[in-house]
Amino acid sequence: MCVFCKIVQGEIPAYKVYEDDDILAFLDISQATPGHTLVIPKEHCENIFALEENKAANLMKVVTRLSKKLKVALNIDALNILNNSGQLAGQTVNHFHIHLLPRSENDGLIIKFSSNKLSETELKGLQKKLKEG
Ligand code: AMP
Ligand code: ZN
Numbered sequence: 001m002c003v004f005c006k007i008v009q010g011e012i013p014a015y016k017v018y019e020d021d022d023i024l025a026f027l028d029i030s031q032a033t034p035g036h037t038l039v040i041p042k043e044h045c046e047n048i049f050a051l052e053e054n055k056a057a058n059l060m061k062v063v064t065r066l067s068k069k070l071k072v073a074l075n076i077d078a079l080n081i082l083n084n085s086g087q088l089a090g091q092t093v094n095h096f097h098i099h100l101l102p103r104s105e106n107d108g109l110i111i112k113f114s115s116n117k118l119s120e121t122e123l124k125g126l127q128k129k130l131k132e133g
Pocket of ligand 2: 006044
């Protein structure tokens, strides 16, 4: 059983902040920023590629609710929402989870996109692939 399934089953402890029949949210054991929270489906599901769309809708509702809760409770007005799906993306726990990362000035967290410019042909090629099917 994976570590998050063990948390769901109550076999290992967690600082739970939200729970309903299908979804659990708890503080990340390693607080990248104060309030760093994970939102998971209770049912084991490896990552975004295995997640059913109808389950995603409820997860996103909880993500939205908790984001607003974090804003008020921690008096922040910036937050990153992050999911790592797959080893190359940095996923270390193979049970789908969404990170909520409250942001504040000088919190030291670095999330940075590099700015790669693709040619128009390349962009059109990608668009075609994504729109197909
Ligand atoms: P990821 O790298 O996206 O797979 O994130 C996995 C996250 O799970 C990391 O931020 C870990 O700190 C966190 N984590 C691992 N084990 C536990 C645990 N027992 N309780 C709470 N968070 C955990
Ligand atoms: Zn699991």
